[in-house]
Amino acid sequence: MTSARNRELLALVPVALLLTAGFAAVFSQENDQLDNLSLIYGAYFLAICLATHIYLRIRLPDADPYLFPLVATLTTFGLVMIYRIDETLARDQANWFVLGLVLFALTIQLLRDYEVLERYRYTIAIAGLAVLLAPRLPGIGQQVNGAYLGVKIGPLAFQPAEFTKIAIIVFLASYLREHREVLIVGARRVLGVTLPPLKHFGPLLVVWGASMFMLVFIRDLGSSLMFFAAFLALLYVATGRFSFVVIGMLMFLLGAWFFASTVPHVHERVEIWLHPYEEPENAGYQILQSIFAQADGGLFGKGFGQALITVPGTDNALLPAAQTDTIYSLIVNEVGLFGAVGVVLVYLMVTARGFKIALLASDGFSKLLAVGLTSVFAIQAFVIIGGVTRVIPLTGVTLPFISYGGSSIVANFVLLALLLLISDRARREAEEPAGPMAAMGAPA
Amino acid sequence: MNRQIVKLFGFIVVLFGILVGFTSYWSVFDAEALKEEDANKRPLLEQQQVPRGRILAADGTLIAKSVAKGRGSGKRYVRRYPEGALFGHPIGYSFVQYGDTEFEQFHNEELVGEGSEFSSIVDELLGERQEGNDIVTNIDTEAQRAALTDLEEQGFGAVVAIEPSTGAVKVMASNAPFDPNRVPYEFSKLASDGIERPLVNRATQGLYPPGSTFKVVTAAAGLDSGVITPETPIDAPGSLEVEGTPLENDFGEDFFGATLDTALTNSVNTWFGQLGQQLGNDTLFEYLERFGFNAKPAIDLPEDEVEESGVWDIEDNEVLTSSDPVDLARLAIGQERLLATPLQMAQVAAAVANDGTLMKPQIWKRVVDPDGRTVETMDPSVYSKPISSETAAELTTAMEGVVSEGTGTNAAISGVLVAGKTGTAETPGNEACGGGADENQAWFIGFAPADDPQIAIAASVECTEQFGNDVAAPIFADVAETILNGE
Numbered sequence: 021m022t023s024a025r026n027r028e029l030l031a032l033v034p035v036a037l038l039l040t041a042g043f044a045a046v047f048s049q050e051n052d053q054l055d056n057l058s059l060i061y062g063a064y065f066l067a068i069c070l071a072t073h074i075y076l077r078i079r080l081p082d083a084d085p086y087l088f089p090l091v092a093t094l095t096t097f098g099l100v101m102i103y104r105i106d107e108t109l110a111r112d113q114a115n116w117f118v119l120g121l122v123l124f125a126l127t128i129q130l131l132r133d134y135e136v137l138e139r140y141r142y143t144i145a146i147a148g149l150a151v152l153l154a155p156r157l158p159g160i161g162q163q164v165n166g167a168y169l170g171v172k173i174g175p176l177a178f179q180p181a182e183f184t185k186i187a188i189i190v191f192l193a194s195y196l197r198e199h200r201e202v203l204i205v206g207a208r209r210v211l212g213v214t215l216p217p218l219k220h221f222g223p224l225l226v227v228w229g230a231s232m233f234m235l236v237f238i239r240d241l242g243s244s245l246m247f248f249a250a251f252l253a254l255l256y257v258a259t260g261r262f263s264f265v266v267i268g269m270l271m272f273l274l275g276a277w278f279f280a281s282t283v284p285h286v287h288e289r290v291e292i293w294l295h296p297y298e299e300p301e302n303a304g305y306q307i308l309q310s311i312f313a314q315a316d317g318g319l320f321g322k323g324f325g326q327a328l329i330t331v332p333g334t335d336n337a338l339l340p341a342a343q344t345d346t347i348y349s350l351i352v353n354e355v356g357l358f359g360a361v362g363v364v365l366v367y368l369m370v371t372a373r374g375f376k377i378a379l380l381a382s383d384g385f386s387k388l389l390a391v392g393l394t395s396v397f398a399i400q401a402f403v404i405i406g407g408v409t410r411v412i413p414l415t416g417v418t419l420p421f422i423s424y425g426g427s428s429i430v431a432n433f434v435l436l437a438l439l440l441l442i443s444d445r446a447r448r449e450a451e452e453p454a455g456p457m458a459a460m461g462a463p464a
Numbered sequence: 465m466n467r468q469i470v471k472l473f474g475f476i477v478v479l480f481g482i483l484v485g486f487t488s489y490w491s492v493f494d495a496e497a498l499k500e501e502d503a504n505k506r507p508l509l510e511q512q513q514v515p516r517g518r519i520l521a522a523d524g525t526l527i528a529k530s531v532a533k534g535r536g537s538g539k540r541y542v543r544r545y546p547e548g549a550l551f552g553h554p555i556g557y558s559f560v561q562y563g564d565t566e567f568e569q570f571h572n573e574e575l576v577g578e579g580s581e582f583s584s585i586v587d588e589l590l591g592e593r594q595e596g597n598d599i600v601t602n603i604d605t606e607a608q609r610a611a612l613t614d615l616e617e618q619g620f621g622a623v624v625a626i627e628p629s630t631g632a633v634k635v636m637a638s639n640a641p642f643d644p645n646r647v648p649y650e651f652s653k654l655a656s657d658g659i660e661r662p663l664v665n666r667a668t669q670g671l672y673p674p675g676s677t678f679k680v681v682t683a684a685a686g687l688d689s690g691v692i693t694p695e696t697p698i699d700a701p702g703s704l705e706v707e708g709t710p711l712e713n714d715f716g717e718d719f720f721g722a723t724l725d726t727a728l729t730n731s732v733n734t735w736f737g738q739l740g741q742q743l744g745n746d747t748l749f750e751y752l753e754r755f756g757f758n759a760k761p762a763i764d765l766p767e768d769e770v771e772e773s774g775v776w777d778i779e780d781n782e783v784l785t786s787s788d789p790v791d792l793a794r795l796a797i798g799q800e801r802l803l804a805t806p807l808q809m810a811q812v813a814a815a816v817a818n819d820g821t822l823m824k825p826q827i828w829k830r831v832v833d834p835d836g837r838t839v840e841t842m843d844p845s846v847y848s849k850p851i852s853s854e855t856a857a858e859l860t861t862a863m864e865g866v867v868s869e870g871t872g873t874n875a876a877i878s879g880v881l882v883a884g885k886t887g888t889a890e891t892p893g894n895e896a897c898g899g900g901a902d903e904n905q906a907w908f909i910g911f912a913p914a915d916d917p918q919i920a921i922a923a924s925v926e927c928t929e930q931f932g933n934d935v936a937a938p939i940f941a942d943v944a945e946t947i948l949n950g951e
Contacts, residue, residue, distance in 0.1 A: 031475065182501065257468040311924035312492040312506050315498035328509055332540040338506065357491045361484050368480050375473045379466050387465055390471070398476050410484035 024085040024447070025077045031089035032073060035096055036066050045324040052389030065099065065114060072121055079128050082451070084377055087443070088372045091421055091436055095429075097363065098422030101350060104325050104344050105235055109424055116426040127437035134441050139386055141194040146188025149230060151180035151236060177288040179232075179245040182418070182431035184402075184437070188247055189254070189392035192227070196258035197384040203259050214263040227251050228268070232275045239285045241276075241416025242403050248272050250396035257378075257391045260313045294414035296399035306340045310349040310408045313339050321356030343424035345416055349408050363422070364405070371398040378448040393435050487698040492945045508560045517575040517596030519567070521605045522634070522829065527551045528558075528568070528644075531813035543568075550609060550642040552829055553665040554633075554765060557644035557737050562651055565666060566828055569766045571599055574595050574840075597839065602632035603826055605858045607860025607946040608631035611923075615639035615810075616941040620660070620665035621906075621925035623938075623942055624810035628911060629918045630844040631823030633763070634947055635921070636807075638666040659896060668763070671803035672924055675889030676731045676860060676871075677931070678798030680812055683724060683862065685751035686739050688855040691904070694862070697721040700735035706793040711737050728858035728862040729870030731886065733797050736935040748795065749786035754809045755822065758783050762824040763807065773808035798887060811923035813884070813909040815848075816863070820856035822847045865916050875908055877945050884940065886911020886932035897927030905930055908936035912944045919947045 067093050076083060095117060102108035115230025137144065140190045154171045155161040161171060170179050206217030212424045227248070234244040255261075288303065289389075295306035295310075313327065327340045327350055333347070342350050352360045381387045400420055407414035418428040490498065497509050519528040528551075531540040543558050544622055545551065556566025577596040604625075611623035616639055625635035642654055642662035648830045654663050664670070684690040702716035709731055713719070727735035740748060752758060758774045760767055774783035775790055778801070784790060794800045807825065815822035824847045831840040851859075863883035866872040872886040887907030897903040906928050911920040923939040 027729075196854075206750050253472055257472060258465070260468050297503065304503075308501075308503055308616050309506075309733055311490050311505045312498055312501070314487065315495040315504075316506050316510070317491050318495060319492055328506065328513070332509060332512065333503075336511065352487060352491050357488055360487050360491070364480050364483055364487075368477065371476055372473065375469050378469050384465075387469075391465075393478075395472070402476075405483045406479075409483060409490060411482055411486050 024082060025073070027085040028076065028089060029073055031086060032069055032092060033371070035069065035089055035092045038093065039065060039100070040097045042324060045098060045104065046104045049072055049273065052221070059127065063252060065096070065117070068121060072124070075093060075125055075128075076440070076461055080123075080440055082447040083426075083440040083444040084373050086327070087370065087373050087436060090366055090373065091432075093366055094363075094370075094421035098347070098349075098419075098424075100324065101347060101422065101445075102343055102356075102424050104241070104354075105350075109343055112426075113424055113429070115427045116430055117121055119426070120429045123430055124437045125431040127434050130443060131200055131441060133440070134389075136384065137190050137199075137389075138194040141191045144187045145191035145219055148184040148191070152184050153370040154180055154233065155238065155286065178416075179425065181238075181240060184434055185243070185247060185250070185396050186393070186431060187242060188227070188230075189250060189396055190389065192251060193388035193392045196254055200258040200384070201266075204261065207259075210275070214261055216259075216264055222224065228275070231272065232279065239283065240415070241286055241289055241413060242407065242417035244276075245412075245415070245419060246396060246399050246403050249399045250392060253395040253399075254388060254392045254393050258388060261430075284390075286418040289413045289415065293410065294398060296410070305406070306346065307410060307414050309337075309339050310346045310414070311410060313346070313349040314352040314409070317353040317356045317360075319356050321352070321354045321359055321360060327353040345404065345423075346408050346417055347419055347423050348405050351422075365400045367420075370394075374398075377439055377443040377446060380450050381442055382446065382449055385447060386442045393439055397435060469801045481903070487705055487925045493916045497817065499598070499888065503708070503793050504675060504747065505560070509540075511572075511576050512542075514576050515541050515595055516543065517577065517834075518598040519551075519575075520600045521599060521603045521608075521751055523598065523605050524600075525601075525605045527601070534866075536578055543644070545606075545644040548645060549643040550605075550612060550842065552602065552642045552644050552662075553638040555637040555644070556665075556769075559646045559648050560852060562647055565663075566765055567601075568768055568935070569769075570764050571828060573614050574599060576681070577834075589705055590823050595834045597834070600829045600832060601827050602627070602634055602829045602842075603636070603827065604634040604950060606950055607943050608637055609942045610946045611635045611637035611939065612639065612641060613949045614923075614942055615925070616641075618939065619924045620666065621923070622670055622806040623921065623943060624806045625919050625921045625947060626810050626814045626823075627735055628814040628917045629823070630818035631825045631842075631847075632829065632842070633827045634919065635827050636665070636667045637942055638664070638670070659898065665765075665769065666924075666926075668761070668765060670777065670924070670926070671771050671773070672805070672807055672905045672907075672926060673889035673891065674798040674802060674804040675887030675905065675907055676798055676879050677812075677885050677909045677922075677932075678734075678802060678804070679728060679731065679736045679796070679810055680721035680816065680859065680863065680885050680909065681751060682736050682740055682743070682748070682757055682796040683728060684816065684851045684855060684859055685748055685756075687724070687858055688851040689743065689747050690853070691747070692724065692739065694724050694858050697723055697734050697739055700727065700728070700732050700738065702735060704734040704793075707791050711793055711797075716932070722857070725862045725865050728885065729865040731866075731871050732748050736796045737793030740792040740794075743792070743796070744786060744928045745786045745790065748792065751850060754848050755815060756847065758806055761805075763811060764827050769805075771805050773804035776803045777801065794927055798889065802855055806922045808905065808922075809909045810920055811847075811913050813922060814920035817854050817883075817911035817920045818856075818858050819853035820851040821849050826853050860914055863910065867910065870934050871931075872908060872910070872937050874933045875940045877912060877941050877948075880945075881914040882910055882941075882944070883914035884908055884937070886937060888931040891926075892919075894927065900927070901928075902929045904931065906934070906936045907934045908932050908940045910940055910944075912948065919944055926949045928940060 074174050100112050165243050180455050206215050231244045235238050252265050256265045280290050292303050296307045331338050375455040378390035404417045404419045406412045420432045516530045526546050528545050530651050532550045533542050540772045554566050556568045558564045558568040575596045620639050640660040640662040675729050700719040702718045702780050703710045703712045711734050760772050762772050793798050824845050826842050830838050830840050833839050861881050867875045872884050889905040891903050891905050894903050906925045909922045911917040921940050923936040925935045928935050
């Protein structure tokens with residue numbers, strides 16, 4: 021069991037190297053403008069990673085050894101990119117990173133028996149949806165690019181959707197664990213299509229309603245897509261009915277199509293996606309510049325610190341929202357296709373480890389929770405990378421662990437903590453088959 | 465549930481595969497096309513980050529340089545042209561908002577120091593900033609100045625001077641000139657469609673009727689194909705009925721039994737008209753093409769800024785070939801629908817001067833890297849061999865007569881043997897000249913010294929009421945003398 025932690029420690033070595041190399045590259049590139057102090061941040065970052073590793077050694081000795089190093093890789097990479105954009109942003113981000121790890125530790129400390137979440141599932145779901153509405157409240161709500169995504173209370177701003185995603189997954193995992201049997205057994209075949217039983221489907225329709233609501237009321241196409249896709253993934257895993265997924269997708273597309281033609285903000289996003297060259301200087305500017313930045317990167321990129329983010333001599337953005345939405349395009353520009361594929365592979369490896377945890381977990385709730393958390397993470401990465409590469413309309417979702425943003429970092433560390441909690445228990449039980457839980461739900 | 469989890473993972477692998485596919489498409493497969501997009505200012509902005517190399521005249525005069533503006537991440541380089549309008553053509557300009565033109569565009573890669581992707585990676589690892597190379601041109605500063613000053617006195621037009629043995633372009637002047645430094649401030653005024661049109665390089669884009677200067681090509685075709693010898697007499701009456709309209713000599717003068725020397729010295733239209741008819745379509749067009757007509761000149765300027773000389777069908781916007789019906793007699797004297805650029809006519813003179821071998825005209829001489837090492841030198845290369853050296857020698861003798869005792873006496877330089885040919889094409893009602901009834905296109909092409917040619921020149925003046933010998937020949941003499949004295 022300590023071998024898992026040893027592997028984790030070993031996997032942190034390349035993270036340290038990447039961090040050192042990245043910071044050194046950016047630093048040497050712009051040493052005329054940066055002070056030496058900023059290099060010390062790199063050292064701090066490494067110390068924090070090591071502390072986290074020691075904490076995991078004590079609290080979760082059997083947890084998956086690769087997840088934390090993979091996430092540290094993403095965070096490091098993100099930190100280097102943000103450091104390269106703006107020194108002060110990188111300091112903020114490092115602070116958020118520390119806060120994220122504090123919440124990470126707190127989650128592990130307080131939720132050792134994470135089943136308690138099941139008991140409060142309705143409370144969690146309602147709280148999660150309630151904070152989503154906060155951005156529309158006068159006084160604290162903030163509108164960004166026509167979407168209501170943020171809340172600002174005093175100096176503190178946060179994006180509730182990042183936290184809601186965890187709440188919704190907890191609720192769905194718990195609800196589906198309890199009702200998956202009836203959803204399967206109660207299904208009726210109508211005209212050759214297997215339909216879910218209406219009675220038990222009601223609460224799930226609420227999820228669809230919530231997604232549509234987000235689309236209309238919060239105008240957040242990206243989060244809406246992310247939530248609903250994670251829901252469908254969970255529904256599929258829980259019931260094994262592909263037809264449910266198809267029905268769900270049709271419902272979403274129908275709803276999205278209806279609102280795309282009636283809600284101007286959503287309609288515009290889709291139009292820009294389809295015809296970016298119509299207004300290259302206005303509406304289409306961000307997506308076009310995102311693609312131009314990628315074209316400029318080529319196979320190997322221009323090198324750290326080499327990309328143009330603003331028009332030289334002015335403050336006009338050449339790559340708008342480079343530290344958040346379009347950070348992936350900046351990555352392609354600076355480290356090329358090879359570097360970008362590396363980033364995508366890291367996301368894929370995190371996903372693989374997450375699903376591995378779900379496979380190992382013995383009880384239904386743990387399984388579904390691991391699947392849900394992993395799916396929502398992977399889909400979030402897909403939604404934003406897909407957005408800046410014009411696979412789907414571009415929406416304001418963060419790239420997990422890489423983009424600048426406190427809410428995103430903190431929420432994703434909580435997500436990671438939950439995954440590691442599930443993993444620790446699952447792996448321990450897998451190694452001690454005589455354990456009391458093993459008898460109740462042996463791995464299928 | 466485990467089966468579904470594995471399938472779900474498979475689905476996410478597909479999704480991420482799509483992301484990799486799209487990223488590859490934008491960053492590699494479609495990258496070149498995206499860089500060409502009008503909306504994409506990134507390549508230009510990036511070039512601005514690199515100190516573009518200098519451009520120098522043959523004597524070291526600074527033609528173009530880059531100066532730093534702003535500091536820190538806002539630092540960028542802006543082009544300056546210390547000599548103003550003197551080298552406006554053929555150097556052109558390079559500004560982020562207005563792009564690159566002429567020489568600046570053609571030699572962009574050397575000037576920004578773009579190497580292979582591999583070498584740029586190596587540079588990056590070594591922490592070396594990309595830097596542009598300098599280019600030294602063949603341009604003779606004093607001769608360029610003389611040409612431009614003379615043109616400004618005589619009218620709109622162009623002068624091209626080529627070293628016959630190498631193709632080195634020593635002068636390329638175009639009037640109206642423009643000062644590249646003014647481009648960012650008054651672009652729309654410079655680019656407007658008036659008579660002046662200063663941004664148009666008339667040396668390479670001015671398509672003018674070449675008039676009698678084209679008789680050099682007709683004579684070359686006659687001699688080289690064996691249709692005539694220098695002793696072959698042709699009866700040339702003062703007027704000859706061709707295709708329903710009379711073709712006339714100046715003052716209706718008769719030249720019975722005249723040979724080439726007499727015909728060229730006196731520019732006898734009916735003599736050359738009959739020679740053209742004897743040559744026939746195939747032979748005349750063959751020599752046209754050998755001299756560089758019906759193709760874009762192989763000069764180091766952007767292809768879309770260089771015009772093709774030939775028999776232009778203006779309505780269909782195309783150049784005719786030997787299979788098209790043409791009035792041979794009038795084509796032989798440079799009429800019909802024949803249009804030629806000053807660069808093309810300079811090439812004709814240069815080919816005759818270089819024993820019948822036409823060299824590719826080149827403005828650049830060598831590329832020098834930021835450390836002062838010459839990385840590349842212009843290698844003279846042959847474009848074609850239109851005529852034998854024997855034909856060239858016979859033609860030279862005839863062209864000497866033009867200057868010593870014929871229609872081109874104003875091209876004479878004391879102490880130097882000059883060979884040449886005048887041309888005066890009537891262009892009544894030419895809109896570019898304001899539609900006057902007596903407007904001519906005046907020409908002189910030639911080379912000097914005739915016995916050891918150092919320079920071949922074409923001078924062309926548009927919208928003049930005078931003749932080639934009055935306005936173009938003196939420019940030739942002045943520019944040729946400046947170049948010969950400089951050596």
